[in-house]
Amino acid sequence: MPELRFNVITKDWVIIARERAKRPDQFALTKKDKESLPQLDPACPFCPGNESQTEPEITRLADKKGWRVRVMPNKYPALSAQGKRTRSNDGLRISMNGIGLHEVIVDHRRHDLVIALMPPEDIEAVLRVYRQRYEECGKDERLEAIIIFKNHGEVAGSSVIHTHSQLAATPVVPFQTRMRLEDAIRFYDQTGACVFCRTMQEELSEGARVLHQSTHFVAFHPYAALSPFHTWIFPRRHTPSFELATDEELVDLASSLKLILSRMYYGLNDPPFNYTIRSIPSRDRNTEYYHWYLSIIPRVTKTAGFEMGSGMYINSALPEESAEFLRGVRVPDPS
């Protein structure tokens, strides 16, 4: 008998279809003889030496050898940085001009690395740049939501191989963000607790879906994971916004993120994935009712008409089994 599970944070109903369930290792991509990438590709616009091929740099983190992380506007931006925010309500045609930011963050100077394979201190550098951009963009009164995300692999929407992340800052608060905050407030009113903190406590006490615990973070598959290996990394400290993460927390997050992504890399053969940081809009950064987190979705299955017609999901993997599998993946020592 399949099972339906309700995600109390997102309100998603998910069908866990045991009858269709594959064993966790069956989601692994077939081991392709991967083209091994050079450390530097002269044709890559994100490689050192080709800095002039990108839009003018916004900021960088550097050491003696040169830049470590670079940020610039997206060459094909979905939003435009210049101008005043203006809204138009014409009958049911409600619109706004496309003010906002759309930036590219080159995670590393090396062409052949991905987050899973980077030294933790290099991941920490990426996270520090995320936080810095988050803070900076939050000062722009025209902007509401800041979404930091990564697309890895073509299936996950990436068009450039060189490891990079993106930031989009929108002039509106997404409806989904509104809903989730409202629901978290209702949960607080009813229980006196944060629904995120409570979820984390229950995950820790049950343990079956926990992937990793560190001083400051807990990584787990949500009870109602919407697809195989859907992972949440929650900060233990109740903080609404990613920009409030401390240096010490970022060091910890870097190693937690590396651990999870490298288990996926080796256990599932470098699957395409998206990750995103779910944080509160800057204007609300002092709210008591939200709790930021990082979400990872490996793109090992497809959504289709059922999801489109219902907003529900079918997950063909049991989160407890996926977690057991990922916990057991051996990550080779770098040498």
Add this chain to the structure above:
Amino acid sequence: MPELRFNVITKDWVIIARERAKRPDQFALTKKDKESLPQLDPACPFCPGNESQTEPEITRLADKKGWRVRVMPNKYPALSAQGKRTRSNDGLRISMNGIGLHEVIVDHRRHDLVIALMPPEDIEAVLRVYRQRYEECGKDERLEAIIIFKNHGEVAGSSVIHTHSQLAATPVVPFQTRMRLEDAIRFYDQTGACVFCRTMQEELSEGARVLHQSTHFVAFHPYAALSPFHTWIFPRRHTPSFELATDEELVDLASSLKLILSRMYYGLNDPPFNYTIRSIPSRDRNTEYYHWYLSIIPRVTKTAGFEMGSGMYINSALPEESAEFLRGVRVPDPS
């Protein structure tokens, strides 16, 4: 400058990224030398002669030559038909057993046809079977939402070439359905009007996004279409549920659906797509506040980390241009 548009029915904010916009014809797939399919494939479980390879038939529509449309349980069902609905609330672990229906509807006996290429009377037969199953499933007190959908092409989640649709009936009302009904009720309280009827009126009076009008239906790209060629077909008559569609309406819908899908077929070279019927849960079929419709999403672009992290969308096509393009597609005469 890009533009943000708000969909008053779904509450989606969509970035219409003009700067990234391709011309409509650039979304067309490259004309592959399509393997031409035989009318009957002896290896296909959905072809006549292989009826014993499927699960036991639930119903069929037949003529002198045999069955025209067949319905049976999905061989790999996401939900199970037998048993009592039971719910469990254990802390934040909220679940329900996976009671429900998951059926396959074989649209046509011929292996080489798709909806776009079928005679209208054969599409009408499919729609009549949809309505019949909708009515039947609505009588089952354990079930709430009935979702009829089609996945066409591998990218859109289809694993069998022979043209077919699916029905899923779930023991819960999806959160998205709840939200949209609530919002439609609020709109009614504020304006005295149905947000769907009002949207249709505005689309007709503006005209730029309208693809087709018939006696009973209007087909258009929503103002805030969430991806290129996203299409809605609304019944003119304010009715909450698809099961209330009349025979005359189904005849009309069959030819409207054929027209739209065949323009996509010829204009975009048989793109993968999903369609779904958005109808109210059976228990609420007497509500005044909903309006059923059919939604089509060609899968010509991908969603990625931005959509995952915000619930917003980026549409790289301008709906007015997409509509102009589709209106101009010449569909060859069958001969």
